[in-house]
Amino acid sequence: MELNLLKESNDYKYYELFIGPNHPGIEGNFSYVLKMKGHSVEEVTPDPGLLHRGFEKLMERRLWTQNLALIPRICVPEPDVNEVAYCLGVEHMMGIDVPKRAQYIRVIVLELARIASFLFGMSGLGGTTGHYTSVQWLIGDRDYILDLFEWLTGGRVYHIYQYPGGVKNDLPEGWLDKLSDFLDYLEKRLPEYDKFIFKNPIIQKRTVGLGYISAEDAIENGLTGPNLRASGVMYDIRKAQPYLVYSELDFDIPKTGDGDAFSRVLQRRLELSESIKILRQCIEQIPEGPHRTKVPNPFQFRVPKGSYYSKVESSRGEFGYYIVSDGDVKPYRVYVRGPSYSIGLYYATKALVGMRIEDVPVWIHTTDMCPPDFDR
Amino acid sequence: MGSQDIEKKNGFAPIVGLKYLFKKPHTIRYPKEDLEVFPVSGNSPNYRGFHTNDLEKCIGCGNCARICPTDAVTMVESTDVRPTNKFAKTVRPVFDYGRCCFCAQCVDVCPTGSLQMSRDYIHTFHPDLSIPVEDEPEIVSKDFIWRADMSRSKNPGYVRNESNKFDKVLNFERIEPKKADPDKRKISFSKYVQIYSKEEASKEASRCLGCGACVEACPNELHIPEYISAISKQDPQESLEWIYKRNPLPLICGEVCTHQCEEACVVGIQGEPLAIRWLKAFSASNVDDYLKTAKITLPKFNGKKLAAVGGGPASLSFGYYARLLGYDVTIYEAEEKLGGAMMWGIPIYRLPKEEMMKDINAILSTGINVHLKTKVGKDIKFEDLMNSYDAVFIGVGNSKPMTLKIKGEDLNGVMQGLTFMHMVNDGSLKDLKGKKVVVVGGGNVAMDVARSSVRLGAQVTIVYRRRIEDMPADPEEIEEAREEGVKIVEMGVPVEIRGKSSVETFEYAVASLVPDPSGGRPKPVVDDRSPHITLSVDYVIAAIGQTPSLDFVPAEIQQKIGFDGRSVPVDEYGHTKVKGLFCGGDASNSRQDIISAIGSGLRAAKGVDLYLAKEEKHV
Ligand SMILES: Cc1cc2nc3c(=O)[nH]c(=O)nc-3n(C[C@H](O)[C@H](O)[C@H](O)COP(=O)(O)OP(=O)(O)OC[C@H]3O[C@@H](n4cnc5c(N)ncnc54)[C@H](O)[C@@H]3O)c2cc1C
Ligand code: SF4
Ligand code: SF4
Numbered sequence: 001m002e003l004n005l006l007k008e009s010n011d012y013k014y015y016e017l018f019i020g021p022n023h024p025g026i027e028g029n030f031s032y033v034l035k036m037k038g039h040s041v042e043e044v045t046p047d048p049g050l051l052h053r054g055f056e057k058l059m060e061r062r063l064w065t066q067n068l069a070l071i072p073r074i075c076v077p078e079p080d081v082n083e084v085a086y087c088l089g090v091e092h093m094m095g096i097d098v099p100k101r102a103q104y105i106r107v108i109v110l111e112l113a114r115i116a117s118f119l120f121g122m123s124g125l126g127g128t129t130g131h132y133t134s135v136q137w138l139i140g141d142r143d144y145i146l147d148l149f150e151w152l153t154g155g156r157v158y159h160i161y162q163y164p165g166g167v168k169n170d171l172p173e174g175w176l177d178k179l180s181d182f183l184d185y186l187e188k189r190l191p192e193y194d195k196f197i198f199k200n201p202i203i204q205k206r207t208v209g210l211g212y213i214s215a216e217d218a219i220e221n222g223l224t225g226p227n228l229r230a231s232g233v234m235y236d237i238r239k240a241q242p243y244l245v246y247s248e249l250d251f252d253i254p255k256t257g258d259g260d261a262f263s264r265v266l267q268r269r270l271e272l273s274e275s276i277k278i279l280r281q282c283i284e285q286i287p288e289g290p291h292r293t294k295v296p297n298p299f300q301f302r303v304p305k306g307s308y309y310s311k312v313e314s315s316r317g318e319f320g321y322y323i324v325s326d327g328d329v330k331p332y333r334v335y336v337r338g339p340s341y342s343i344g345l346y347y348a349t350k351a352l353v354g355m356r357i358e359d360v361p362v363w364i365h366t367t368d369m370c371p372p373d374f375d376r
Numbered sequence: 377m378g379s380q381d382i383e384k385k386n387g388f389a390p391i392v393g394l395k396y397l398f399k400k401p402h403t404i405r406y407p408k409e410d411l412e413v414f415p416v417s418g419n420s421p422n423y424r425g426f427h428t429n430d431l432e433k434c435i436g437c438g439n440c441a442r443i444c445p446t447d448a449v450t451m452v453e454s455t456d457v458r459p460t461n462k463f464a465k466t467v468r469p470v471f472d473y474g475r476c477c478f479c480a481q482c483v484d485v486c487p488t489g490s491l492q493m494s495r496d497y498i499h500t501f502h503p504d505l506s507i508p509v510e511d512e513p514e515i516v517s518k519d520f521i522w523r524a525d526m527s528r529s530k531n532p533g534y535v536r537n538e539s540n541k542f543d544k545v546l547n548f549e550r551i552e553p554k555k556a557d558p559d560k561r562k563i564s565f566s567k568y569v570q571i572y573s574k575e576e577a578s579k580e581a582s583r584c585l586g587c588g589a590c591v592e593a594c595p596n597e598l599h600i601p602e603y604i605s606a607i608s609k610q611d612p613q614e615s616l617e618w619i620y621k622r623n624p625l626p627l628i629c630g631e632v633c634t635h636q637c638e639e640a641c642v643v644g645i646q647g648e649p650l651a652i653r654w655l656k657a658f659s660a661s662n663v664d665d666y667l668k669t670a671k672i673t674l675p676k677f678n679g680k681k682l683a684a685v686g687g688g689p690a691s692l693s694f695g696y697y698a699r700l701l702g703y704d705v706t707i708y709e710a711e712e713k714l715g716g717a718m719m720w721g722i723p724i725y726r727l728p729k730e731e732m733m734k735d736i737n738a739i740l741s742t743g744i745n746v747h748l749k750t751k752v753g754k755d756i757k758f759e760d761l762m763n764s765y766d767a768v769f770i771g772v773g774n775s776k777p778m779t780l781k782i783k784g785e786d787l788n789g790v791m792q793g794l795t796f797m798h799m800v801n802d803g804s805l806k807d808l809k810g811k812k813v814v815v816v817g818g819g820n821v822a823m824d825v826a827r828s829s830v831r832l833g834a835q836v837t838i839v840y841r842r843r844i845e846d847m848p849a850d851p852e853e854i855e856e857a858r859e860e861g862v863k864i865v866e867m868g869v870p871v872e873i874r875g876k877s878s879v880e881t882f883e884y885a886v887a888s889l890v891p892d893p894s895g896g897r898p899k900p901v902v903d904d905r906s907p908h909i910t911l912s913v914d915y916v917i918a919a920i921g922q923t924p925s926l927d928f929v930p931a932e933i934q935q936k937i938g939f940d941g942r943s944v945p946v947d948e949y950g951h952t953k954v955k956g957l958f959c960g961g962d963a964s965n966s967r968q969d970i971i972s973a974i975g976s977g978l979r980a981a982k983g984v985d986l987y988l989a990k991e992e993k994h995v
Contacts, residue, residue, distance in 0.1 A: 066445040069479035140402035150420040154534045160479045296582035297546050298443055298485060300608040
């Protein structure tokens with residue numbers, strides 16, 4: 001029959017679908033070119049730009065401390081990991097000891113940023129599933145964190161607050177109390193989140209069993225962070241190779257386990273509670289003392305010849321800075337290992353194959369990827 | 377919790393949501409509503425908003441423009457501001473808010489603290505759509521590019537003020553070199569300030585911003601930021617290479633330069649200036665072979681011959697730079713050793729002679745002829761030099777002391793500062809134990825005389841016409857002299873020296889100070905009511921200045937060049953009004969110190985080159 005003939009023509013079997021920056025289902029300025037067959041994905045071609053590579057190149061032309069204004073921009077939802085990882089590397093190469101108080105402040109900043117980023121990520125899921133209440137509520141609550149950041153650092157999103165040898169300002173009078181109030185508030189909100197996100201039949205329908213990643217696959221493809229842990233591999237740099245004062249803090253790595261989209265989101269939700277636990281301990285334990293050690297001024301700031309890879313557990317996984325110095329006032333090379341790189345650029349080409357088109361944005365958002373990481 | 381527990385369908389769920397209708401909204405309608413988060417109303421107390429700049433405090437050093445990672449800052453000449461201090465410029469930063477990322481690094485490095493950021497939250501840009509695209513730049517500049525002033529400072533945000541200045545990225549405290557205690561140093565002529573160690577030097581150097589504000593203050597405009605930066609890299613060789621470009625007496629200047637640059641150093645405005653001088657001493661003392669390190673290649677002689685009268689820093693510098701241009705230079709020096717006032721004036725506790733000779737020998741090793749013990753005018757005629765050389769340089773310094781012009785000046789025991797220092801330096805004066813010495817004057821020579829006398833065992837009083845803060849001597853010198861037990865009498869005007877054949881008493885009047893209406897230093901005035909005080913003394917040493925002696929130059933030439941007894945007038949290349957006759961150093965400089973002498977020698981070497989090139993063309 002005519003109709004059947006048409007169906008079998010290869011010319012019409014496949015079509016190309018571009019989902020890019022203007023698509024609400026994708027995160028950031030990045031695109032996938034999908035080869036589609038009907039509703040399902042046949043082939044995935046990620047289309048990265050040069051954003052990230054540009055950052056790395058720019059760093060070679062700026063003074064060591066000037067870069068601190070640049071690097072937070074590599075990850076908008078959680079800029080602080082960049083600052084801390086970079087400072088940790090530079091400090092290691094220069095042999096600078098960071099005062100205890102500064103280390104606590106850094107942990108506070110990192111955990112607060114982690115919470116902000118989790119809220120941001122979970123709200124993104126609401127966007128792709130049509131569950132807009134969660135978008136508004138979570139973003140609204142995240143704003144309280146931005147207020148705290150603004151008070152502490154002078155900036156809402158990009159804090160530019162870390163400095164080799166410590167942090168730029170000490171905690172303002174009364175800031176910790178406000179932080180504590182905020183944690184109380186957030187803890188009260190969590191049951192509501194659970195109700196309308198995790199016990200929500202629509203969210204469950206859309207995420208349970210979707211995009212299953214086995215533990216072997218996750219390891220094989222270099223996944224890190226909650227995506228890895230949701231597949232049952234309990235690897236967290238804060239535990240495996242504790243930096244700053246994480247070894248003095250008591251927290252657990254929650255186990256969710258079966259590696260589907262739902263458990264990836266749930267993993268973040270449970271880790272958020274652990275972050276609150278960490279913050280509460282920091283408020284208790286933070287010692288008095290200087291928040292900074294003296295280092296040479298920016299124009300004479302030289303890092304001894306050598307190289308070092310420093311890493312920090314971000315809300316997305318391992319954020320690493322490979323720093324090479326030839327002893328000059330500018331870095332010779334800085335390479336940034338973004339945590340979304342492995343999943344967004346490589347693993348996506350496998351994971352999305354065979355998926356239905358409406359699940360693609362959901363999958364993207366449950367991996368909480370951040371395109372500047374792999375836009376290179 | 378797991379994927380199993382799905383909320384049962386609940387008919388009341390929509391009603392549960394109703395309670396949020398009555399909650400306060402998250403959104404804050406800024407600036408109508410204040411954020412409640414901060415104790416200060418409005419946005420964060422250290423918010424990084426628009427810049428404010430105290431134009432009266434800003435010195436135009438440009439460090440904000442240099443640190444800005446986004447290149448948002450341009451230094452623009454501003455006609456409506458006054459220079460804040462002697463060395464300040466009238467450029468002021470202008471900010472391009474289309475580029476600025478509000479990182480506040482400019483505020484961090486502002487050495488005066490004049491630059492701050494305000495708590496202004498909003499920046500909106502209203503392009504006028506009726507204006508064609510070609511005219512856009514003007515709108516952009518109107519809306520985006522501003523010179524910061526104090527108009528936003530009522531609402532300060534990110535500020536680096538006096539109280540937290542040691543908290544931010546600049547280091548305001550100087551690394552002090554090791555110094556001997558006053559009690560120890562006053563009994564010995566050995567050097568009491570130690571040269572920096574490697575660590576100290578690079579730590580001190582790492583305080584430098586590299587802005588170059590100091591360069592213009594240096595009489596010979598040395599490459600200061602470059603050589604300090606090399607020290608901070610722990611590379612004294614590279615540092616010396618920079619220094620040697622404009623200063624062939626690096627160790628001498630490292631030890632005793634008058635360091636005017638440090639007065640201009642921007643770090644000194646809120647803290648202690650860089651120890652630019654000690655850093656130079658560090659580099660010079662860590663290099664053995666200057667010429668090799670500075671990669672000096674000597675050209676072949678070009679057949680022209682030059683003479684230099686006097687063997688002080690002016691002639692040495694002239695000789696060195698002229699040699700680099702290929703000239704064959706001969707120095708005529710009256711004394712038995714080179715160095716001039718550095719040899720016979722500066723005491724060895726400040727400048728050991730072997731350090732001085734290290735510098736001088738490097739210069740001589742380029743192949744400069746020296747005739748010692750040859751006084752021009754006595755051992756060889758000045759006219760002969762003029763006839764047998766292509767050009768002549770006069771670097772005779774100041775040798776005619778000014779006298780007190782009071783009664784009793786011819787008594788035994790009254791001495792001139794230069795004579796006294798010569799005797800100390802050549803070893804003919806060995807002991808002043810138990811003697812009482814009065815030094816008249818307030819300059820560096822007076823301090824050297826006083827402190828040398830202390831070291832010889834004397835009890836010393838300095839009598840100066842004005843107040844201590846008016847003294848032209850280095851503040852450090854004055855302080856150290858006092859630490860060593862030197863008494864200073866302010867506003868003392870000498871009246872008479874009495875004694876039979878040698879000095880017995882010294883009388884001075886206590887003057888009152890009358891301010892100078894034209895803004896100069898106040899004038900000491902003695903009248904009938906001024907109290908008179910008499911001290912019993914063994915020596916009176918006058919160190920109130922000296923003038924050049926050009927007695928060896930024939931009178932008609934003296935007249936031709938317009939010598940007035942104080943200074944030889946010259947053009948910017950040290951050329952006098954007589955063709956082929958150049959002059960430099962104390963004899964013609966308004967600033968009388970070693971680095972100015974070096975500068976005049978360098979300029980004269982260039983001047984000779986230009987002059988002879990022109991002469992050749994004419995022939
Ligand atoms: C006690 C004292 C302390 C000082 N301390 C410092 C200091 O700490 N820092 C600083 O920067 N400056 C200091 N100065 C000033 C500095 O030494 C002089 O500015 C500098 O030496 C001037 O150099 P010059 O080459 O012009 O002359 P001089 O150094 O005076 O050299 C002139 C030379 O010419 C010779 N001469 C004179 N007439 C004849 C002639 N007819 N024939 C042949 N030779 C002749 C003289 O013997 C002398 O050697 C000091 C000066 C004195 C006196
Ligand atoms: S705030 Fe940062 S980006 Fe803006 S002008 Fe200052 S240094 Fe430049
Ligand atoms: S010494 Fe002072 S004035 Fe000179 S470049 Fe360094 S910081 Fe600037």
